[in-house]
Amino acid sequence: MTDLDKHNRMANAVRFLSIDAVQKANSGHPGLPMGAADIATVLFTRFLRFDPTEPKWADRDRFVLSAGHGSMLLYSLLHLTGYEDFTLDELKNFRQLGARTAGHPEYGHGGGIETTTGPLGQGLANAVGMAMTERMLQAEFGEDLVNHHTYALVGDGCLMEGISQEAISLAGHLKLNKLIVLWDDNGISIDGAISLSDSTDQPARFKACGWETVNVDGHNPSQIATAIEAARKSDRPTLIACKTTIGYGSPNKAGKNSAHGSPLGVDEIKITREALGWTDEPFEIPADIRDAWRIAGLRAAQANTEWAKRFEAADAETRAEFERRQRGDLPSALTDAIRTLKAKHVSDMPSLATRKASEVALEAINAAVPETIGGSADLTGSNNTRTKDMKAITPDDFSGRFVHWGIREHGMAAAMNGMALHGGVIPYSGTFMVFTDYCRPAIRLSALMGIRVIYVMTHDSIGLGEDGPTHQPVEHLAALRAIPNLLVLRPADATETAECWQIALENRNGPSVLALTRQNLAAFRAQLEEKNLCGNGAYEVCSCDDEAKVTLFATGSEVEIAMAAHAQLTEDGIPARVVSVPSFELFKKQSDDYRASIIGTAPVKIAIEAGIEMGWSRFIGDDGLFVGMDSFGASGPYKELYEHFGITAEVAVSKAKARLEALETTTEE
């Protein structure tokens, strides 16, 4: 058997596992695994450094299947190279409820799945974040401990998505030379030929963004290998454009969109077996080929053994720090740092925009937590995410901890996912909150994957003023609260901001959004509490001696409006209380008793938030009063906007009184 024969048979093993699993599921995408099997076989057998017995080995090469619909390619490779999570039974269970082998690769479903992909372009941007993290951790821990490549397999769809431009232009700018992108250039999309909708010269585009590019026959293993070798030596990221045939090997479907997204069918599979000389039954792999794949897995794992020796040779302190970072544990210094900060705030009672309070918090946090990586999508001075000692990374120096993401919100969010997935760092970065819309597909994936990414979203309401409705979030708090497993935090003063930062950092299994104001807010937390009150989701900030007739719920900048309303009601002899609600999600997690006590029994419940009402019924009921927005905002000085849209203490008081009167009238009747 020549090397080429062996390669072909190894690649065919991937092809037929994929073909057969899709057929058995009667659902899925055979075209990509068939077309990209040669590329993947070269990569996994000759280059990729990974350890099937230790999938989380810190210095492994990362492989991202950005074209996630080709999931069977990945599952086949993981199975063949010896990842125990991907047994033959799992492959046979493709796309069934509860299987590790979901329709698209799902992070957490098994070792070797580096990220959840499927929404196109995301994986490519994840890979950029991973490659950045490698550079930054290498700058910190040295090449003995951190020295690996990031590979991404992308399809035409990934490259047509706008996010790809954000990802590749950033990667090119940063000269991420250890990032290697393999483009499955099959010229086919779901609707037919790519030429139906696109004529882009992709290599020329990548070159324009500072990449090395090379074109190869994606079914020629030696061309592929030569290209990867060259890419590994490049001083820039490399695009390897691999000309492939979708559904390679299928006599009737190869090169056609019919190969993309449905099973080949029994008859076509039969003749495909004949065409490729594959005589084995479904899910059966010849022993020699199975062995060859296992050996490839073992060989790839050699690098881990060597790495382990280098790791053992490192000094104890470095090892401990490296391991802590890998585990994702926070340094113990954080707790004290937050406590000191809170003590200072309750003593100073500063009037600060919460974005500024966030900067103050970050000064303390970044000093205590060396793994935070800050950034901004070109709004550094507005998002207040760069602390004094933070140096920005540059193409020539990755020892910094701040990223100028450029005007690339979506790419930023997806690259932050890649950073968190890589491990060893905690990414946080900012933009204006209205642009959570631009980031949304990536935020959803942070939540779906359950990874610690912190979104610092400033200018969180009409309070930003003159920039007007295009820049004013109105529906965004609700729309973010709608995303499962996303923690939305809207602090109301400096102390709450410090507490919310602590919560976000400690929220290991999901992303957090910090919604922060442009405008100043007076501190109201006057007492140092050991407990993180924001951790309850909602808590009372103003009470009354008598039984409350009115409870005012508010978040962020509207807490001070609620407190002013409270003062007015109190003066008018109406017992009232104020509840600050920094997080709906955390409140939901509290005990029934706690929740009942916070919601209280006041006959009038009123919520104040400079956003839409959706979601507030949990606090105020479906007949509660709401002071907020029900339309887009407007351009003007922010205090006038609050007046114009009726988000004021006066409106709250008058609504509360009118309701009280109505209730009393009803009772009297």
Place this chain on the structure above:
Amino acid sequence: MTDLDKHNRMANAVRFLSIDAVQKANSGHPGLPMGAADIATVLFTRFLRFDPTEPKWADRDRFVLSAGHGSMLLYSLLHLTGYEDFTLDELKNFRQLGARTAGHPEYGHGGGIETTTGPLGQGLANAVGMAMTERMLQAEFGEDLVNHHTYALVGDGCLMEGISQEAISLAGHLKLNKLIVLWDDNGISIDGAISLSDSTDQPARFKACGWETVNVDGHNPSQIATAIEAARKSDRPTLIACKTTIGYGSPNKAGKNSAHGSPLGVDEIKITREALGWTDEPFEIPADIRDAWRIAGLRAAQANTEWAKRFEAADAETRAEFERRQRGDLPSALTDAIRTLKAKHVSDMPSLATRKASEVALEAINAAVPETIGGSADLTGSNNTRTKDMKAITPDDFSGRFVHWGIREHGMAAAMNGMALHGGVIPYSGTFMVFTDYCRPAIRLSALMGIRVIYVMTHDSIGLGEDGPTHQPVEHLAALRAIPNLLVLRPADATETAECWQIALENRNGPSVLALTRQNLAAFRAQLEEKNLCGNGAYEVCSCDDEAKVTLFATGSEVEIAMAAHAQLTEDGIPARVVSVPSFELFKKQSDDYRASIIGTAPVKIAIEAGIEMGWSRFIGDDGLFVGMDSFGASGPYKELYEHFGITAEVAVSKAKARLEALETTTEE
């Protein structure tokens, strides 16, 4: 005065109106108007065909200020060329509440504002949609009636945003040679030099996408003019890269990011006046320059006079159709077409996926409404948006009515905005509903602008099955309902789908989303109703003779689950009713009486929707029962997923019974 002197003084008029308005507002962006004044002056005085007295003239050239923060550039130009909406008082009122001169250009605030811009990159994609529409309408109505250019002024931010790639690759593919993009290449972003975050060779990128490109000195009027002349003759779209100095003329701030987003300040304005030789007081324009600008406006308007003659020469039928299309009135044939369709459905009672029912509706609609333009983001066979007689447009033939948008959801949505803004067409296009997240910034702008764009979003729940959580909308109905002025329609059978299409088409002042299933749904509307029942937002589909103890509310695919639960409850002797809720927004608009009658008085209210609960309290109260999702979905056959997540008639029945029992126990106590 030489031509150059005159040009400079005319450009300086734009500069100082911008400088002074920003200073007076104490807020805004002087840098771009100062830097791009020369480009804009050349364009508006020598090339752009527009009529200040008839801003909506159908065949005007379109000018899109994609870099919307430079709004004062546009307002200054509109003022100087004679648009009555932009008086000097309006300019003095820049960024004040109620002014036409909002912080960013807001569509509808005055003649000459072609689109709302500010969120970067959107305007560029709008321009692509406008240029496409010009080509398509020209193919239909001939060059005598339709023959204009589309110009967009873009900044570095627009080009860094991913959406720009979607827009330019599509424009290049389609060879939109009447699209001319002027890039204000000032090398500065908010954080500082562009080189902090980007090294892209933009012209090379555009070339890779099939564009003509040319580099000019953006302060040299003859270079700019030569480039525009050449661009107007090109057979491809053209990027004119104009090297400019941000804040041009300001001795201390020119070329710096400090010129970008805040007033220059009194002192700096003084020396800028000196540097540019501008001796006039704030908001004062020398008479000769004011005249020169007015003459430019009059000259530009000549083209309208000539067009009007050509229009008068057209035959009466063409004129009438052209005018109807411009007004946005629907053809009268639509009503009959929908009626016939409904009659057929109530007779056939088909079992169809609503995406398929949508295709059936579109067959009727597209025959009756010649202005619809369909499309899909590479999911044509899944979205069912292409009807039998629809030819796809190609770079060489724009006589079709279908667009293969490619895998460009965001660009598609923004270009549809451009189509609707252009006028004469009604764009509708599809993708999977989960990818409304990719489109979201553009959907928000459709809603903010109040324009008729129809989003056909299929595969609208876990009902899509095996593709898994990355493809399954869960929070999307809620997140879309959160957007002000967006109509979200989720029909439950073929008749409802026809009605919802009618509603979307008749919704002239806002966008609509149709949420459609992948899976088949049985028809339940058995009687032909003249009235569009979906137009009520919610209506009763199953009633009971006795007073109802349970009301089941549901939408789309869950209506049949509600009906099965209703059957079970009825069998068990529990009077129940079912309400179908195709649209929250339309229901909200009904009379108090109607709403009260639909919500009813049943002690148990239960909502069934394969999404999150957020927003349902309006129907079921805060203590209502909910059968739906509270997490991401999973990969598996869809019927198993419905069982797994407990979205079944059995669960609904058992929850309803448990609640009834609990209530009866309470009452007995």
